[in-house]
Amino acid sequence: MDRPVLAEIFSQGDEVVTGQITDTNAAWLAQRLQHLGFDILRHSTVGDRLERLVGLLREIACRADCCVCTGGLGPTVDDLTAEAVALAFERPLGLDRDALAQIGRYFDRRGYPMPATNTKQAMVPNASQRLDNLCGTAPGFTLQQGRCFFAFLPGVPAEMKAMFTQQVEPRLAARFRLRPTRLIILRTIGLGESTLQQRLEGLELPASVRLGFRAAVPENEVKFLFPPDFPVAEASALVDQASRLLGDAVVSIDGVGLPGGNLAAVIGRMLLSRSATLAAAETASAGQLAWQCRGQRWLAQSLVAGDAGRVWSLLGGDPGILPDDPVQAGPLLAERLRENSGARYALVNLGTIPHDSALAADPGPSTVTLALAGPHGTVSRQVIVAGSPDRRCSQVAALSLDDLRHALAAAPEATGKT
């Protein structure tokens, strides 16, 4: 088997290393590079200090086949990339007249004289190839040093992305013999990571296939990364087998050419095929149920309120007759909501999630009542959620929506509204 082609991502800038901004460039580049077929060895970030930049550049030149660097190409004194490259690799900077003319035109088009400081951006290291920047003033450049092919790009995401896509990607495809890997993701609801792993223990995976788990609240993902040229039929058989072992916890599968997507997308397809709508009332999930269904026309409405009594009165229920016990109140509320809203399905969650605890003491898990009313009757159950308050709300919303998914999967596809 061929040796994997190793790529690194190098972000520079004080604002990234001190956490003033979150580095979204690195994740974007990593996805693109992995998709192209690179094995991502490492991301590194350092601030605007010459000796730190030089050290990292020299390290990378020895261990990676390719490195994409972002940031530090601006006109100000703290933009040190070109200088660091010159020092690290003994390639003195020279004026690139075409780059200077381009920067000049950038200012001409805007009707400003070019500030003298921008001349600095036209200085590129010896024996490097310029990358034109059509959206800004900072040109980039590429060079080969040691085993590593470096591409230096500006840190502004829009400029970086345009230059990577138009100029770097074609060079990488031409320069390296890349073989893309294949990622298949099973999205699940309701099972913890360790339970997922236990269920999959019987699966016989070839050593070349990598199995991973990821908590993507409210979902838990099971990921299979297949090496290049792994037989498609064999991959499908493995994923089918995993899917059977996980049973109906599997919400959807991404990467197999079927419609995948999250819980709301899956429910949405089932509701739309039945021309059905959903109404909800949330006293525990604080709007998360509505939010998880954002943009979906089948969510007719959701009432977010502090307690069951207010939901009851919003639905025009007679005061004083709603039982205090949520286990009894849940189904009543769901039925009344269904009737009142005209939606075919109604979901209610009742419970209190402690938001104000400053995390000093663990408030203990929260018990929440979920109720679902539909054309085939009303069901309810209690669930226990833990973790941060936001995670609890997200879980409550997802478990409630998952009850609807199960009900829709069990019910025959209705031909008319029942």
Add this chain to the structure above:
Amino acid sequence: MDRPVLAEIFSQGDEVVTGQITDTNAAWLAQRLQHLGFDILRHSTVGDRLERLVGLLREIACRADCCVCTGGLGPTVDDLTAEAVALAFERPLGLDRDALAQIGRYFDRRGYPMPATNTKQAMVPNASQRLDNLCGTAPGFTLQQGRCFFAFLPGVPAEMKAMFTQQVEPRLAARFRLRPTRLIILRTIGLGESTLQQRLEGLELPASVRLGFRAAVPENEVKFLFPPDFPVAEASALVDQASRLLGDAVVSIDGVGLPGGNLAAVIGRMLLSRSATLAAAETASAGQLAWQCRGQRWLAQSLVAGDAGRVWSLLGGDPGILPDDPVQAGPLLAERLRENSGARYALVNLGTIPHDSALAADPGPSTVTLALAGPHGTVSRQVIVAGSPDRRCSQVAALSLDDLRHALAAAPEATGKT
């Protein structure tokens, strides 16, 4: 001057290195560490490969004084941190009985048997100190290796943050002679980053003070980082001046000893001092308004619905009389909602945010009508929001709540309910 105390941040996980998720932990930790007084040398990320983890751990042990590592402490086979530490630093893993008991109790409280795979999480390297995890199953640990003090924390942000704040920060403060910098953050709503920067151009900042801007949707933050021993009075004067230049866009100021907090916290203090409550109806913000007020008892209710007509009928309005024009419908809905709910204030947002565009074509900005009904009358306005659909919803909710903030600030504190 003392030598700076060097800190590194080490994130691990295939999902981070391949860009499946953006690493927000690193930025959060960097801010906290910088605030404590560390000089941040580098962030590094590697995937779930034993030899890569081992290599990076050994590098860091030689060059940093402190390193905070996140991720890889879960129960599954791809969680390799403890094993990598054992190998890198020749510290065999041993069972920590207290940790095992804690993990057992975590499952007991939820009424599940502990899966056997979770035993792995109780295995910690020799001569390390356990860090308890009160929100999840993965304990962390600290150890001294070479010149470096390492803290290993889970990758789940809520767990990581709680453990860092409660357990790691005090140990770092005790172990290192740190001279903390001082960070003051002005939280603003309604002005873009470049406008904020323009407004502050007249501010004369000493060279040692760093001014930064950060889009923290829906807020925009203006941050002042003062060096150790910067005179308190001088810092206060600068922040006062900045606050005056930004005017009523400033929602609150964190780091000056006053009650700060986000928009909901600020509004909450004003509503509670008036014993007032809020009702809302959201057709544009999809539950974000309710979500931004989560856990706040003063939010009586929020109705999330697809269009104004449904809100109107939920409020018992006569069919057919609500004007189609949102500019006319908004105030009517807000007034009816206020009356119907018994809340002192009612906020309504009307508009359609395009969620389904796969970003292939920019759908253009969205126009949304905001209306506020209160004891002093009804006001409405139209706002334009852009960016991703989620950002638009978040902005709509915040701008709507900000109208309430202005109304509360302008109105005299009521003595009785009006």
